[in-house]
Amino acid sequence: xxGVVLRRLVTMALTLLAISALVFVIIKLPPGDYLTNRIMELxxxxxxxxxxxxxxxxxxxxLDRPVWQQYLMWIGVMxxxxxxxxxxxxxxxxxxxxxxxxxxxxGDALWLTLLINLTAVVFVHLVAIPAAxxxxxxxxxxxxxxxxxxxxxxxxxxxxxxxxxxxxxxxxWFGLSIGGLYDSxxxxxxxxxxxVRSLLAHLVVPTLVIGLGGxxxxxxxxxxxxxxELAKPYTVTARAKGLPPLQALLKYPFxxxxxxxxxxxxxxxxxxxxxxxxxxxxxxxxxxGPLLLDALRSQDQFMAAxxxxxxxxxxxxxxxxxxLTLVWxxxxxRMGLR
Amino acid sequence: MSSxxxxxxxxxxxxxxxxxxxALHGLSLDVLRGRTLALVGESGxxxxxxxxxxxxxxxxxxxxxxxxxxxxxxxSETDIARLPAEGPAMxxxxxxxxxxxxxxxxxxxxxxxxxxxxxxxxLRIHTGADRREADARTQEALARVGFPDPRRALRTYPxxxxxxxxxxxxxxxxxxxxxxLLVADEPTTALDVTTQAQILALLARLQEExxxxxxxxxxxxxxxxxxxxxxxVLYRGRLVEAGPRDTVMxxxxxxxxxxxxxxxxxxxxxxxxxxxxxRPARAEIxxxxxxxxxxxxxxQVEGVTKSFTLRSGRFWQKPRVVHAVSDVSLVLKTGETxxLVGESGxxxTTVSKMIMRALQPDSGRILFDDGGGxxxxxxxxxxxxxxxxxxxxxxxxxxxxxLDPRMTVRQILSEPMxxxxxxxxxxxERCRALMAxxxxxxxxxxxxxxxxxxxxxxxIGIARALAAKPRLLVLDEPVxxxxxxxxxxxxxxxxxxxxxxxxxxxxVSHNLAVIDYMADTISVMCRGRIVEEAPRAALxxxxxxxxxxxxxxxxxxxSLDHPLDFAAVAGDRNDPxxxxxxxxxxxxEAGTMRTIEAGHRVRYGAAQAAEAA
Numbered sequence: 042x043x044g045v046v047l048r049r050l051v052t053m054a055l056t057l058l059a060i061s062a063l064v065f066v067i068i069k070l071p072p073g074d075y076l077t078n079r080i081m082e083l084x085x086x087x088x089x090x091x092x093x094x095x096x097x098x099x100x101x102x103x104l105d106r107p108v109w110q111q112y113l114m115w116i117g118v119m120x121x122x123x124x125x126x127x128x129x130x131x132x133x134x135x136x137x138x139x140x141x142x143x144x145x146x147x148g149d150a151l152w153l154t155l156l157i158n159l160t161a162v163v164f165v166h167l168v169a170i171p172a173a174x175x176x177x178x179x180x181x182x183x184x185x186x187x188x189x190x191x192x193x194x195x196x197x198x199x200x201x202x203x204x205x206x207x208x209x210x211x212x213x214w215f216g217l218s219i220g221g222l223y224d225s226x227x228x229x230x231x232x233x234x235x236x237v238r239s240l241l242a243h244l245v246v247p248t249l250v251i252g253l254g255g256x257x258x259x260x261x262x263x264x265x266x267x268x269x270e271l272a273k274p275y276t277v278t279a280r281a282k283g284l285p286p287l288q289a290l291l292k293y294p295f296x297x298x299x300x301x302x303x304x305x306x307x308x309x310x311x312x313x314x315x316x317x318x319x320x321x322x323x324x325x326x327x328x329x330g331p332l333l334l335d336a337l338r339s340q341d342q343f344m345a346a347x348x349x350x351x352x353x354x355x356x357x358x359x360x361x362x363x364x365l366t367l368v369w370x371x372x373x374x375r376m377g378l379r
Numbered sequence: 380m381s382s383x384x385x386x387x388x389x390x391x392x393x394x395x396x397x398x399x400x401x402a403l404h405g406l407s408l409d410v411l412r413g414r415t416l417a418l419v420g421e422s423g424x425x426x427x428x429x430x431x432x433x434x435x436x437x438x439x440x441x442x443x444x445x446x447x448x449x450x451x452x453x454x455s456e457t458d459i460a461r462l463p464a465e466g467p468a469m470x471x472x473x474x475x476x477x478x479x480x481x482x483x484x485x486x487x488x489x490x491x492x493x494x495x496x497x498x499x500x501x502l503r504i505h506t507g508a509d510r511r512e513a514d515a516r517t518q519e520a521l522a523r524v525g526f527p528d529p530r531r532a533l534r535t536y537p538x539x540x541x542x543x544x545x546x547x548x549x550x551x552x553x554x555x556x557x558x559x560l561l562v563a564d565e566p567t568t569a570l571d572v573t574t575q576a577q578i579l580a581l582l583a584r585l586q587e588e589x590x591x592x593x594x595x596x597x598x599x600x601x602x603x604x605x606x607x608x609x610x611x612v613l614y615r616g617r618l619v620e621a622g623p624r625d626t627v628m629x630x631x632x633x634x635x636x637x638x639x640x641x642x643x644x645x646x647x648x649x650x651x652x653x654x655x656x657x658r659p660a661r662a663e664i665x666x667x668x669x670x671x672x673x674x675x676x677x678x679q680v681e682g683v684t685k686s687f688t689l690r691s692g693r694f695w696q697k698p699r700v701v702h703a704v705s706d707v708s709l710v711l712k713t714g715e716t717x718x719l720v721g722e723s724g725x726x727x728t729t730v731s732k733m734i735m736r737a738l739q740p741d742s743g744r745i746l747f748d749d750g751g752g753x754x755x756x757x758x759x760x761x762x763x764x765x766x767x768x769x770x771x772x773x774x775x776x777x778x779x780x781x782l783d784p785r786m787t788v789r790q791i792l793s794e795p796m797x798x799x800x801x802x803x804x805x806x807x808e809r810c811r812a813l814m815a816x817x818x819x820x821x822x823x824x825x826x827x828x829x830x831x832x833x834x835x836x837x838x839i840g841i842a843r844a845l846a847a848k849p850r851l852l853v854l855d856e857p858v859x860x861x862x863x864x865x866x867x868x869x870x871x872x873x874x875x876x877x878x879x880x881x882x883x884x885x886x887v888s889h890n891l892a893v894i895d896y897m898a899d900t901i902s903v904m905c906r907g908r909i910v911e912e913a914p915r916a917a918l919x920x921x922x923x924x925x926x927x928x929x930x931x932x933x934x935x936x937x938s939l940d941h942p943l944d945f946a947a948v949a950g951d952r953n954d955p956x957x958x959x960x961x962x963x964x965x966x967x968e969a970g971t972m973r974t975i976e977a978g979h980r981v982r983y984g985a986a987q988a989a990e991a992a
Contacts, residue, residue, distance in 0.1 A: 273486060274481055274483055274486040274487040275486060275487055275488055275489045277436055277481070277487070278479075278481065278487045278488070278489075278549075278552075279489075280434075280436050280473070281434055281436055281473055281474060281478070281479040282473065282474035282478075282500060282501045282504070282552070283470045283471065283472075283473035283474030283475060283501065283504060283505060284470075284474075284500070284504060285465075285470060285504075286465050288504075292492075293489050293491075293492075296489075296491055297489070297491060370491070371490075371491060372490070372491060372493075372536045372538075373490055373491075373536070373538060376536070376538075376539070
């Protein structure tokens with residue numbers, strides 16, 4: 042088992058390395074970068090001192106060097122102007138647009154992104170699993186039809202539209218401002234109890250909006266999976282043993298139907314990050330989604346590359362979690378490892 | 380003797396798209412205490428529905444519309460038909476007083492839970508036993524059903540066990556609370572004959588020990604003759620005959636049981652005797668076509684060997700090699716049938732796949748004579764290979780899985796002809812002829828496979844194999860997935876087609892009675908090797924090898940005069956190191972085949988062969 046985990050960790054590191062190269066190449070594909078664009082702009086306005094500063098930055102970050110050297114400096118295996126200083130050393134680079142280190146710009150946004158998305162994932166499972174179980178065991182009843190209908194509506198309504206509607210009515214009916222993740226007055230305050238409470242209150246709507254599509258999809262798939270498993274002979278065996286219906290359902294068919302969802306955890310996290318960009322914009326949530334969009338548009342290369350690396354790491358960690366969970370859940374996979 | 384369970388006027392109806400369908404109409408029968416009642420009938424006769432009604436585990440679309448199911452446990456009498464299906468009273472009976480075992484021991488056990496967990500579960504829910512107590516009792520139960528190492532078995536998963544052990548685990552699960560009634564729904568149908576005999580012996584022994592009654596649902600009259608005390612025959616949801624076994628089977632009063640008895644292959648059949656199907660099927664067998672006789676055999680398998688490498692999870696470990704087929708040689712003459720017999724895992728399917736060129740042998744040759752002299756099948760390429768593909772066709776075991784549900788019968792039958800370039804007009808003509816040949820209405824050509832029954836689907840499978848005008852058909856367990864009532868039809872059809880079209884058959888089966896009915900020569904395989912080969916009559920007259928004898932001894936005969944010798948079938952008959960003296964093989968020893976009479980060859984151990992020389 043430990044051998045398997047070690048092997049996986051080594052593969053993960055190699056995968057991450059490959060992804061970093063890919064990310065960097067793609068970001069460098071369009072001609073120019075943030076600074077050259079900026080210099081052109083500044084030249085047009087004749088601001089000589091700013092031009093000099095920008096040129097200094099170019100030299101400092103080696104943007105005048107070949108791409109492969111820039112890449113090696115970025116990941117920290119080749120000395121730049123400040124010696125070895127890259128991802129491996131924990132230096133995430135400089136955001137030219139904000140004129141601050143990337144770490145400072147991204148800062149809380151990383152953890153808030155994780156928080157919102159994990160809340161959404163938990164919400165999806167908490168709602169979808171009972172709904173799917175109800176729907177599968179009460180097949181072709183009114184309840185099943187209602188769950189199915191709500192599911193389709195959830196699938197069909199775009200998240201940002203729902204966000205807009207909620208934003209409007211929350212303000213109109215309750216006088217609430219649900220934008221942001223905490224009260225705007227608290228934005229630059231240190232983390233206090235009051236700020237945490239405000240955060241929790243503001244989490245409700247984003248969770249609902251981001252999780253809705255996923256919930257609807259999961260109900261549909263889980264219901265179909267469960268219906269397949271309910272028809273299997275081992276379910277009949279469990280009933281013939283005298284198990285109460287719910288206990289029999291949870292112990293056998295439900296557990297069998299979990300596998301595809303566990304296998305999906307790896308895909309879920311990055312999907313939620315990229316899928317929630319629009320919603321984050323509408324609800325002005327301080328997540329990395331909008332930051333990534335901006336960074337890509339303005340060719341703020343270190344910023345964009347870092348966020349993409351963050352999403353890639355999330356994916357890999359998610360896959361590791363899902364694989365380990367599968368090994369733990371399913372003896373057939375466990376035995377296959379031996 | 381008092382009856383433990385009395386069913387009176389039981390009626391069960393299913394809701395279907397075409398309106399209600401009554402599966403049981405007024406069934407009445409009694410299960411006596413401490414005895415085994417065999418419920419016999421073909422599929423669709425309502426046997427399984429009866430079992431499900433007794434346990435109240437009918438599918439949601441079925442309801443008990445009338446009648447009583449009186450269960451007299453101890454002094455109390457309960458009408459099971461009146462209890463709420465999921466209520467506490469019914470649940471207390473299920474698993475505790477009435478338990479059930481099923482046909483498919485793999486799919487009836489959850490692959491995600493240890494068998495210790497699944498067996499002990501009934502104990503925990505009914506008696507509130509804690510995990511440790513349940514484990515101790517489970518271990519006892521596993522020992523009682525013959526698990527070699529019950530302690531270790533507690534923590535094994537079903538997929539780590541053989542089919543026989545899985546069924547033993549199911550039995551342990553059903554019997555752990557010592558129920559008054561065991562309902563066994565085709566408990567041995569999915570098992571090899573030797574395993575089947577062992578399971579039947581086990582059921583008989585456990586009944587003696589605990590005094591439980593058994594309701595045994597089966598279509599196999601051989602099984603009935605060997606372990607039932609009483610017999611009830613169902614036909615289309617009605618009881619047509621019931622009584623003590625000897626009365627019912629010696630003087631079957633009802634025509635239906637007589638027909639059932641005549642429809643199954645038996646060992647004591649006269650050489651030219653034909654099976655009599657319950658419902659005669661009309662097939663238009665084409666006039667006999669003569670083929671130019673070959674000088675030599677049609678197919679020759681010479682010393683073929685195949686091993687598989689199992690990937691090991693730890694990369695520093697050496698991968699495990701499994702020898703599926705070791706040095707197998709076979710000869711099949713034109714117009715004859717070669718039977719390949721063995722238990723699951725003996726390598727017989729691997730051999731048939733190599734003949735089909737679906738697998739490449741590691742060594743050895745497979746020679747096929749298409750009229751132009753024998754050629755090595757695995758050396759063929761291009762046009763010669765294409766022609767070979769046409770000449771050798773396959774009939775699959777499972778008629779449900781082997782026909783594409785999205786193709787009409789016409790498309791299914793036309794496809795091989797399209798591939799081999801038959802013009803469209805001729806294809807249409809031949810499709811109709813093929814349907815008539817296998818006894819189906821040409822009107823069925825436009826329908827999809829789901830519109831046909833299992834036996835009809837197998838006919839379509841045969842028609843598809845014949846569409847390309849082959850010379851050799853490989854039949855892999857062609858009737859084992861079919862109901863007894865249609866087995867006879869299919870076997871007779873295959874015989875008639877063989878005679879008319881000059882076909883050669885390679886038939887692979889674990890059912891010796893089927894092989895006996897069909898084959899001219901028989902090869903018995905065990906652990907990848909042929910242990911005995913002989914003309915049909917010689918093999919059954921004078922079986923030499925201990926493995927062949929074990930296989931023969933394990934086949935339950937429907938005649939009451941040939942009861943199974945349960946003592947003889949116990950133990951590992953497929954372990955070469957435990958065969959008796961002249962045949963015993965040391966591990967990894969190949970032994971030698973020796974001719975004991977014309978065409979009859981048996982594998983002897985090397986030590987013995989040296990002594991004789």
